[in-house]
Amino acid sequence: MSTNxxxxxxxxxxxxxxxxxxxxxxxxxxxxxxxxxxxxxISELIxxxxxxxxxxARSRRYFAATKSSTVLVGFPDYIPLSSDSRDIVAYINQPLAARKPVGYQLEFLAAYQPNNSYYLPQTLRLQLHKMGRTKxxxxxxxxxxxxxxxRLLIDLSWASSHLEGNTYSRLDTIELIEQGKVAQGKALLETQMILNHKTAIEMLVxxxxxxxxxxxxxMNLHSALAENLLTNPADEGRIRMHAVDISQSVYRPLGAPQQxxxxxxxxxxxxxxxNDPFEQSFFMMVHLPYLQPFADINKRTSRLAANLPLFQANLCxxxxxxxxxxxYSCATLGVYELTRVELLRDLYLWAYERSTQEYLAIKQSLAEPDPARLVWRDLIKTTVRDIVLHPEIDSLIKISDTVANHVTAAERTNVQALIIEELRRLHEGVLARxxxxxxxFSAWKKVQQQ
Known part of the structure; x- marks a missing residue:
């Protein structure tokens, strides 16, 4: 018997x-x-x-499974499931020995015809658009x-990491992202995982x-999420060069890099x-983990990639x-072992509705963006960052020189005022941007007060 x-x-x-x-x-x-x-x-036993x-988090408890608890392991009653989805759960809940070993099915991907095939029916797509539409x-x-x-940096970094077994609490995550404070008693890889999510989300946004x-x-999205987390750093941001096994699954992904x-x-x-951003999003949730193109961190990459179409369409x-x-694990295994999407689709719908509930108040109260601030956002951010990182320089001179070199004469006064306003409102809660x-920030502020 092995040690493990x-x-x-x-x-x-x-x-x-x-x-x-x-x-x-x-x-x-x-x-x-x-x-x-x-x-x-413990994850394997579950x-x-x-x-x-x-x-x-700290209130998490582990219990021996009973016959009744294995009927829908991992799916609480508040997540509605179709009969097809329940069939998938019943199959995945069987012991490994009772499930048929299966490899990657290229036909699953090849059979999908964009804008003719749909994993999300039209009624469901309309429902998602209604839920996610913003001002x-x-x-x-x-x-x-x-x-x-x-808000996005905290919510998505915390929730996506939690799906990987990360034990950071939401408060721990807030303090790490906003203040750089590492939670006590946490493994270094958990801290790295959160920070990698933050970097990757900022890159996408x-x-x-x-x-x-x-x-x-x-590749760059994967590299950001994988930094300092892979056994072989050369695997960051590149196609997998070796075969992999999926824990607690009979699915065997492709092994040859060319395939x-x-x-x-x-x-x-x-x-x-x-064409549809939700169909794009769900397609990536289905096929990127199924392919397992990277040595590890495929599901994390798919969760962030699934948000890109939503970002681009200004959806929640x-x-x-x-x-x-x-x-989430059970729904993903349903794709791996059965090439069926119904269970993941039911979870996607529930998860998106839950996400939009959190952002509803923001959607309703969000002010219309300042057009000038939008056009010059990169210049504003770069200038503010340069000023803070070089507290010895005169802020007004730096702003004036930057605006003169990069902004048209008609807009200089307005852009200069915007940069000054950004500096005036600068505080720890907005440093990430x-x-x-x-x-x-503290070093710069100390110089300003002298």
Missing amino acids: TSASNLLLQTIQATNGLSLNQLLEQHPNISRRTAQRL GSGQIVATGK LHQEPAGTYSRAILN ANSDSVGFNHYTL IQTALDMLLTKVNQI PLTFLDVPEQA YGLRPSE
Whole structure:
């Protein structure tokens, strides 16, 4: 028996002998098992249906699975499921030995005909558009996502990381993103994961009016999410060069790099032909993880890539708030092992409705953007950043010189006033948009007060 198998059995036996335990309580009883190993083994036990989890963060508890709890493992009653979706759950909840091993099916992708085939029926697409429409839908691409960037960075970074087993709380995430404060007692990889999400989201939002679904965007998105998290750093932002196994699944992705590249080319060709942003979004949720083009971090890449069409159409984002980890895993396995999208589609609809509920108040109260601020946003941000990073220079002289060199004479007074106003309103809660750290802001502020 391997060390991991022995440790897994110890954890399972302990959980079965009690009425629910937290991770810390398990580690107290098994001090020889590291936290990271325990988290991985628990995830595998949940995936195999031997235990179930309830609660979040510090209140999360693990229980032995009963016959009744394995009927819809991972899917709480409040997520509506169709009969087709329930069939998928029932199949995935079977032991691995009862599920048929299957490889990548290129025909699944090849059979999809953009704007003729639809994973999201018309009635569902109309429903999603109604839910996600914002007051800025006619503005330039990316206007809405830029307007809500501070909130988006926190929600999407936290929720997407949580789906990977990250134990940062939402408050921990806020303090890390807004103040650079690392949560105590957390693994370094958890902190890195959150910060990587922040970088990747900022990259997409900043360039949402110009980027598209192409190799450059996809590789750089993966690179941002994968930084300092892969065993081989050379795998960041490049096609997978070796075979991979999917934990707790009988699905085996393609192994040859040339086959992966060919399928990825087809995937990108098709997604770029899709007209509806929600269909584009869901297509990426389905096919990018299914292909597994990267050595790891495929699902994270797909979740952010699925937001790009929504950013570009000025629709509410899909933040994955409160999506249960096991529900997402089960829905993804339904695609892997059955090439069926019904379960993931039901989860997508519920998740998007949940996301739009969070942003409803923002949608209703968001002021119309200042056209000049929109046109000159990059210059404004760059100037503010340069001023803060060089507290020794005279701010007014720097602003005047920058405006004179880059802005037409008719607009200089207005743009100069906008930059001055940005500096006046600068505080820790908006530093992320300028790529500034709290320490840099404090140093600049101290000089200003002298």
